[in-house]
Amino acid sequence: MNPLAKLDQLDLEPAAKTEVAALIQSLIEQAERDAKIIQAKDAVINAKDVKIAALTHELAYYKRIRFSTKSEALAPLQRDVFEETWNTDISAIEAEVEQLQDDQPCATVARPKRLRAGRQPLPPHLPRIEHRHEPEFCTCGQCGKDLVKIGEDISEQLDVEPAKFFVHRHIRPQYACRACETITAAPIPPAVIDGGMAAVGLLTWMLIGKFLDHLPLYRLEQIAARDGVSLSRSTLADWVGRLGVALQPLAERLAWHLRQRSSLHADETPVPQLDPGNGKTKKAYLWAYRSNDLQPGPKIIIFDYQAGRSGRHAQQFLQDWQGHLVVDDYGGYKALFAATRAHPETQYILESCIELACWAHARRKFFDLFQTSQSPVAQEALNRIAELYTNEAEGRDMTADARQRLRIEKSLPVLTNLHDWLQQTRLTAAPNSATAKAIDYSLKRWAALMRYAETGDLPIDNNPVENSIRPIALGKKNWLFAGSERAGQRAAVIQTLLGTAKLNGLDPAAWLKDTLEKLPAWPNNRIDELLPFAAPD
Known part of the structure; x- marks a missing residue:
């Protein structure tokens, strides 16, 4: 019922009736305004509820992808990049949900409890700067009372503090x-670059930036310029060239030590290598040779830059x-x-090298087949190969005799x-089919694939050297090409030393600085x- 119409039934003086009518009208208008405000707030809340629900769904989707990735779903470098992106996106979505819920205390969507792993303690060797926060009153x-x-x-x-430039x-x-x-x-005091203005710390910063962090010299030039330090690219390039020559004997000695190993x-x-005559790039190759982790001795990785992929380059290196x-x-x-060659004493003919094939490559053929066709044959092969790797995981910390x-x-x-x-499955596979090719890859190399299992100190696959090459693939995205064959060889020398330091658990920068001071x-x-070998225990 309209309250103003009911007001006419009351016995009130005209002045009082007018005053009461105005009051009732204002209350009605206020109620209508409040209703519109509430309606608008409800719409905002509903919109936020919808957005929170959408973000929650998106977060679940990213987590499902992130934590259900399979071992060979992506190439290693791709997987690293995508995992970084996934982690960033998940954190961003969680932050957006938290902001929406903070602005909406009465939201109908319950705030999910974030699952956090226990924070790892910060490294004890880092210096500590204490900040004491005392109450304002005692x-x-x-x-x-006190x-x-x-x-x-x-x-x-x-x-962290950015690199500081200072003068000795x-x-x-x-x-x-x-x-x-x-x-x-x-x-x-003798210096690795006689008469140069660069101290050992600056030279180390430059080499680590260029060859470990894959920063071209022009970027290092820009970093120094932000601190008001002028380091021209020509000067930096001159230092790199001289240091490459100074460090060459160390890399050659590492190669000698590597050739003393039996596997x-x-x-x-x-x-890519710049080809100035054509204004384009040509394809060169970085060959990598790595020690076997299952045998005693320091770990060694050697990079050998060559203009081509001919097998003679491997023969020249292995001698x-x-x-x-x-x-x-x-x-x-x-x-x-x-x-083959004759034994110097018995004159019997001996094999120079004995081939060990890589089970990771054999497995990859079946993995690719399964990815494209969901082949039951590929699935069965993968399951059987997985048993081999389960045994390797079990024997990882065993002695060579126990592993054998x-x-x-x-x-x-x-x-x-x-x-x-x-062999039986191959008889039923169609000729030239993907299944036949995957099976043939393993059967043709079966003797080389079997050899590791007869010993306790030979590896099952070639993954260790492939993992050592992986940073080079990342670096190529930054420096694009080698400027010359000499530049590639110089990079191989420095990558050899830094890579070997990393394999032996050393801080490459600390080792390099100490070595440049002593050299x-x-x-x-x-x-x-x-x-760059770790000190014996």
């Missing part, structure tokens, strides 16, 4: 002898080396395994059954002491 805010310290709540935050000023007082008219002064990994990756070589199916290595017994007991029967199954006055007959 008396109780309730009763006014406060008594009962403990401390300590939390830590990690911080070397002052050499000159002393004269009046009697014999001679002048005496302290000798100038090695080998692989190669293409590198007269004998042993087991783990490789993929690239034909350039076949000459190594075909080469494990392989003979568990892996050899799996391999025998797998070989029989592959100018270091005797050649003690060069092994400078190699």
